[in-house]
Amino acid sequence: KNQVEQSPQSLIILEGKNCTLQCNYTVSPFSNLRWYKQDTGRGPVSLTIMTFSENTKSNGRYTATLDADTKQSSLHITASQLSDSASYICVVSAGRTTDSWGKFQFGAGTQVVVTP
Amino acid sequence: GAVVSQHPSRVICKSGTSVKIECRSLDFQATTMFWYRQFPKQSLMLMATSNEGSKATYEQGVEKDKFLINHASLTLSTLTVTSAHPEDSSFYICSASSTWRGGSLSTDTQYFGPGTRLTVL
Numbered sequence: 001k002n003q004v005e006q007s008p009q010s011l012i013i014l015e016g017k018n019c020t021l022q023c024n025y026t027v028s029p030f031s032n033l034r035w036y037k038q039d040t041g042r043g044p045v046s047l048t049i050m051t052f053s054e055n056t057k058s059n060g061r062y063t064a065t066l067d068a069d070t071k072q073s074s075l076h077i078t079a080s081q082l083s084d085s086a087s088y089i090c091v092v093s094a095g096r097t098t099d100s101w102g103k104f105q106f107g108a109g110t111q112v113v114v115t116p
Numbered sequence: 117g118a119v120v121s122q123h124p125s126r127v128i129c130k131s132g133t134s135v136k137i138e139c140r141s142l143d144f145q146a147t148t149m150f151w152y153r154q155f156p157k158q159s160l161m162l163m164a165t166s167n168e169g170s171k172a173t174y175e176q177g178v179e180k181d182k183f184l185i186n187h188a189s190l191t192l193s194t195l196t197v198t199s200a201h202p203e204d205s206s207f208y209i210c211s212a213s214s215t216w217r218g219g220s221l222s223t224d225t226q227y228f229g230p231g232t233r234l235t236v237l
Contacts, residue, residue, distance in 0.1 A: 034225060043122075043209050043228040044160075089159070093225070104150075104226055108159045 003027045004092050006107035013080055013114055021088050021110045023073040029095030035064050035075045036089040038109070044089055047075070080114045087111050119143055120212050122229035129200055130237055136196045137232045139210030145190035146212030150226060151183070154207040166193055200236045208232045 004025045013019045025033070032051045036044035048057045048064040050073070056065045061078045077084055090107040119142040129135050139149060148167050152160040164180075166172035166187035174180045184196040193212075197204055211226040 032225065036228070041207065041231070041233065043120075043211075043230045045228070046225070049225060087159075091226070106160055106162075111157075 002108070003105045004090055004107040006088075006090050006110050008110060009108070010111040010113070013112070015080060015082055015114050015116050017080055019077050019080060019112065021075045021077075021090075021112070023075070023090030023092075023107055025071050025073070025090070025092045025105065025107075027071075027092040027094050027105050030068060030071075031093040031095040033064075033066060033073050033093070034091045035062070035073075036091060038087045038089060040086070047088075077112070080112075082114050082116065085112060085114045118227040120146075120210065120227045120229040122208075122210055122232050124232060125230060126233045126235075128235045128237065131201055132199055134196055134198045135200055135234060136194055137208055137210075137234075139193045139195070139212070139229050141191045141212045141214075141227070144212075144214050144227075146193075146214055147190065148213045149187055149193040150211045150213075151185060151193075151195050152209045152211070154209060154231075156207075160209065163195075197234065200234070202236045205234055205236045208234055 007022045034049045035047045037047050038044040047059050047062050050057050050066045052068050063076045066073045087109040089109045092105045094103050121140045123138045150165050151163045154160050162175050163178045164172045164174045164185050166185050168187050168190050172185040187193040209231040211228045213226050
């Protein structure tokens with residue numbers, strides 16, 4: 001079973017609207033969680049990284065939240081633009097006391113399409 | 117900082133030939149490099165993990181004799197697709213991570229290259 005689950009699988013939003021993507025994980029112990037944006041035909045680009053003690057982090061119109069107790073993260077896109085159309089991938093890194101330290105667990109991604 | 121480059125960005129080759137893809141960390145030393153394959157509209161699939169100076173660890177189902185990985189230095193890893201066939205056509209992405217923390221570099225984090233589009237005719 002995948003240790004990182006993302007939802008929704010895809011979504012279509014109107015330009016200018018907001019949207020929220022979800023990431024639930026079971027990776028334990030936890031080291032950090034990153035959100036990446038991957039444009040079609042390009043490599044993933046990091047948006048935010050959060051460690052255990054961080055609850056929220058922003059990068060421009062992107063705001064990520066983390067609830068380490070419930071093992072949930074969200075990525076909120078504010079005032080979406082056409083250039084936000086991409087796949088958004090949640091990646092969780094395992095902590096040092098586990099055999100999987102150094103392992104990165106990938107979500108399947110959420111495909112976002114912003115329409116005019 | 118933390119820039120990873122790949123070369124070439126796009127390659128077209130004939131069936132049966134071998135193709136080498138380079139992955140370089142430009143401004144940091146990458147203790148570990150990862151190679152991924154991605155088919156259209158699918159998520160990244162980890163192929164192998166390589167640590168500098170040692171043999172790569174391949175994921176289940178990935179043929180190590182077909183996908184040769186060399187990680188000879190802390191800034192360069194290469195993936196060679198041997199005897200390529202049309203089914204090997206895909207988007208290949210490398211990433212690098214480091215155990216060194218400095219400046220804007222984060223440990224336990226992967227920095228991705230821009231990818232290489234391989235088309236085998």
